Amino acid sequence: MSLLEQFPREEYLLKGNAACAGCGPALALRYVLKALGPRTVLVIPASCSSIIAGAYPKSAFKVPVYHIAFAASAATASGLVEGLEAQGIEANVVVWAGDGGTVDIGLQGLSGAAERNHNVTYICYDNEAYMNTGIQRSGATPYGAWTTTTPLGNKGRKKDLPFIMAAHNIPYVATASPAFPKDLVNKVAKAQKIRGFKYIHILAPCPTGWRYDPRLTVKIARLAVMTGFWPLLEIEHGRLRLNNPSTNLLDPARRRPLKEYLELQGRYRHLSEEDLKVLQRQIDEQWARIKAMLRVQEELEDQVEQGQGERQR
């Protein structure tokens, strides 16, 4: 497939919007909307995207949007999709929410909507803090990162939302990155073909909050993946699978040094060697867990297969 076939020329995030220069979430949203097309309605809770949209009477989105309060996006999307279905109207109902609206204040509603398995795609664009209000720590802020409410570095650990969502046994969970647009677009398109609740979590670098030169957004997003900080994966009907290039990163030797990712960002400038070790350890643990999950998954599948074989005999 050629690039232009996969990425339609049509722009649904219109130029002249209010995103900061080099905005990672805006780049991700541009891909998401290209993958979704015009028969899409976005539900957007309070977040940078409420501002990126521009102000009344103009909207930077070429698709219908419902702006909603912080904690309410998943429940609003639940009612929206059920209402459309009740009237026989077909459309992609998609939540586009930041990390605060997802892992913190919106989590209860998100969990409820996922458990009810509405036909909704929920996309979290994660820039790892409350950027719209001025870079305050969220539950998605990584260990060690500076924010205005963690001036000496965050002591907490990034909440692992993709796996929390997978524990809801929804049909599709995926992670993505704007540095890997083909993977991202494939995942969004795939989600539209699956009925039920889909969750996609995009790590979207923020030059303003992460303190780096806006030209580095894609480079930093790429390094997040290549250092193993942000694994690209999908969990389809409970089955975990790594996606390229993360597939190769189970071997720690294949991962780029974490420092390469951190040193480009001002928010990690104060990081001590000790802090770096803590963060590196968290990443190693994450991969050890993924590795173990893949192994257990294979064993379970073997056992189920054997059991079925024995029953047939």
Next chain:
Amino acid sequence: MREFLTGNYAAAYGVKLSRVEVVSAYPITPQTSVIEKISEFVEKGELKAKLIRVESEHSAMAAVIGAAFSGARAYTATSAQGLLYMYEMIWWAAGSRLPVVAGIVTRAIAPPWSIWTDHSDFMTLRDAGWAMLFASSAQEVLDMTIQAFKLAKELMLPVAVGWDAFITSHTAEPVEVPPQEQVDYFLGEKKKSPAAVDFENPFAHGALAFPKDYPKFREDIHRTLKAAGEVYSNIERRYYEATGRERYGLVEEVFCEDADAVMFIMGAAAGDAIHAAGELRRKGLHVGVARIRSIRPFPRNEVEKIARRASKVIVFDRSYSLGFGGVLATEVRSVLHEEGVDTPVISVTGGLGGSDLSPEYFEKIFLKGLGV
């Protein structure tokens, strides 16, 4: 068809007859049997609605807002803490001009825990841009619920229908249930709301508005609600024409024409007040009861007219603006002051947390009001 129904079941029948398409709710005493009955209707296929059993009231209101944005007819019901938990979304529904209807089975607010009625929860809707109707019988719950969908559509605003916990919600009484055709005729064809999602001409609903733009949206809601009395009266007339049911207006007047002292009151306790007024009339005292059926729109003209005729006005409140006084009394006083009516107003607050009200209680208040 005559059925023996509680207020909560009457609400569920009203929802069914209105052919609601999405219902979303979270259980709370004393609202639960509204949703249980609706669930039964949906599972039996008697009501073709999507039922969203949400994990909180905040989500219940968010879900009916989403459903209304899809263009579907949407309903929820709640009480007390539930209403407070959905409060953020309450304002969102009004600001979006979405025709949501909510049943509010009034219950006192905790702490201390109480499951019994007062109107503190309902009164918190006062400033939020909702139309607020209040029923005092199961029959009225049913009629008002159906009327609310029409009112919501015409105002392009959400409508709350309140009724008292247990006294109305769980007490069964004979209710005239109108045939489906009559309700269909009354509600008419569903038309697409300009506030609903549009894929052909997309728009973003609720985007940031700068100070130069913001006020006009609030002012429009204010104007609409202020003028909604006439809209409701027309709806009541059309409902009467379609079903033959009674018409009360925004205020039901009982013995008010020649009354020296008139009591304004809302909800089920009006029954006791009317009983008391009857007793006192037998003793030759001229007292009347004006039962308020709508808080928004506020029945300004009716209140003014009734108060002007009387020599004493008593306002009975089942809620407080804590630190100030009775909510209804404050609003009545405000109207009378604006209209230049100098009839003295006595404010009495009672019946909080389900505390007992009786005809004898109201007789005493009347006598005190008359200075007897």
Next chain:
Amino acid sequence: MVELPVARPSVGAAGKTGNWRLFKPSIDYRKCIKCLLCWMYCPDGVISLSGKGLPVIDYEYCKGCGICAEECPVKAIEMVKEVEG
């Protein structure tokens, strides 16, 4: 008529965002290999493709982030300081 808080799709919802720019991306078309990576990675969608498949930047709205220059595999895009005018 009801006043509805609805906003309609418009280019320039935040104004002429080209004014935000401090540095301006300049494409050397002699070096360009038409790989479209600049088009793909532009967060603002201000790069369009000419009939010949060459990237063209809309300077009215380009915010000058420099991602295109950073990601261009043949270094055909240079960030040039804007002159005050």
